[in-house]
Amino acid sequence: MKSNQLEASKSNIAAGDVSTYDSQPGAANYRRAMNILTVALLIGALGAAVRTQDVQAAIVAVILCILFAFFYTMAVTRIRDRLMLKIMWLAGLTAVWVIMLPIIPVSVYCVFPLFFLYLRVLPDYRGMIAVVGATCVAILNFRAHLTYGAVMGPTASALVVIGIHLAFQALWKGAREREELIDELIETRSQLAATERAAGIVAERQRIAHEIHDTLAQGLSSIQMLLRVGEQEIEQSALAEAEKTKVLKYMELARNTAADNLSEARAMIAALQPAALSKTSLEGALHRVAESFVGVDWSIQVDGDERQLPMKTEAALLRIGQGAMGNVAKHANATRCAVTLTYSADEIRLDVVDDGDGFVPQDVADRPAGLGHIGINAMRQRAAELGGTLEVESQPGEGTAVTVALPVESTE
Incomplete structure (x- = not known):
């Protein structure tokens, strides 16, 4: 059952279950760091827009930065919506970023939060494909002045983000397996303790039954046998008939009492045996x-x-x-x-x-x-x-x- 839960957790992450993804250790700090980076990148893009000499272009650039911030905020805050809605917010954010590229060249660095969101919403091969696609768009943005650095910059960034994503997934997988192991150990320890207690009770019951059989039951059987032998000796003795009757009466009473106690002892032994x-x-x-x-x-x-x-x-x-x-x-x-x-x-x-x-x-x-x-x-x-x-x-x-x-x- 534990292994099934572990597989279900991994399947949920692979299928884009953001609540499962976000609940992993360190995920909150990862999200916080990416939000801070996004704010810093948008401030840089706004600074570049303000410095331009074309007022109309500056206004358009500011509007695009605001739209990027809006779509990013919606994509982050509505991250637990249905998958199609999340993809729609991501598509809108991506479209705004593509429009920003020729107007605000420095906005190419905003691809970082896009990488993060792609892998957060689709933490499987689909997210990887989206990252590759965004990387290609960033490289094509430099097609007029394509250089080695223009290719390596976005490519290295994508590889770093994917590497971080895979590293986190590996860490989360190890954390889940340790948690499952700890739960299994605790459960097994409880079962073992219960089993040991039950075994101890059974062993003690069997020991008591054995002691009753070897001591009390055997002793009562011996008393019965000795009383019967004594009765036979008295009957063959030279005592008067009245004296024989009186003594035999008491011996018969003692023998019957021993027989009753022996029956009770055997009943106790039977009660202490395993039920079956x-x-x-x-x-x-x-x-x-x-x-x-x-x-x-x-x-x-x-x-x-x-x-x-x-x-x-x-x-x-x-x-x-x-x-x-x-x-x-x-x-x-x-x-x-x-x-x-x-x-x-x-x-x-x-x-x-x-x-x-x-x-x-x-x-x-x-x-x-x-x-x-x-x-x-x-x-x-x-x-x-x-x-x-x-x-x-x-x-x-x-x-x-x-x-x-x-x-x-x-x-x-």
Whole structure:
């Protein structure tokens, strides 16, 4: 989106969008300098007109200078009118200047503000053509006394103005790109912070669920087992039947209380799991993820004997699968994607293979972090935290394969 905005900005300038052109850094100072130069040139032209001995010619010269000032003012102040109106003001200003040339020879230097306005209103090849045309008119003005200086003067002036114009455009382009980059960095930093917060919350929830499972739930299960064993021992003991009944009653109450607390502990563990896993298996969770992404033909398959994995392993596989499938849906331009879960004795592997555009993995790895491509690194880091690996195979035009393998130490 940012690159589209940058291209739109450049297109607007090329199409003569003066509001975009004038909003660039330094443009105001550039306009101010050209206005001051124009005033100075008109004062010089008026001075030359006043010094002439022909009163009638002097009056005509003064009128032409006033008309030039009028058209220039209108061209500058009405610069945000429609393109045809702006061209009309420029045409009128150019016509006044052409008429001034034989009457006030020094007015040839007024070509400078014309160059400026041509390139400001039409900052593309059309402005360049107008500058070339005005340069030719200025040179032809000296046709009676054509010299090397008469040719080089207007030509060098045109080249200088065009060079300044191109230099400003290059500077403005760099400024726009830096602004876009800063905006992207700020946006990416915000996204990264939100992702880290969400990941931290998920990790903490999983840690708490794991602790509850390994301590509280296991302890309550052990209490139940010990109480049942104790009940059997009491029933086989030589105690009187009344004493057995009384003791067994309390032990049954303790066992039922432990069972109720164990159910609550398991409910807490389920609530702390990722939402998809709390309602279905890992395969089912991947199906639910696929349903949330449209435009791709998803295939979810399971190889090997499916079994319950440690909660943290299932959660990590789901998050990694979610990220890889999200990349396929958003960036790959793929039509089909195969997601395969492979169960083995000591390892669980997830493969996500698409038929999309592909890319060069090393190019992504070489980019600085935080520019909108942190997904693969985040997935690789999540796999590494569990002692696993993540591999990416891709070539432009040949699709992408993401493979994550996690060791399985035990099952729940």
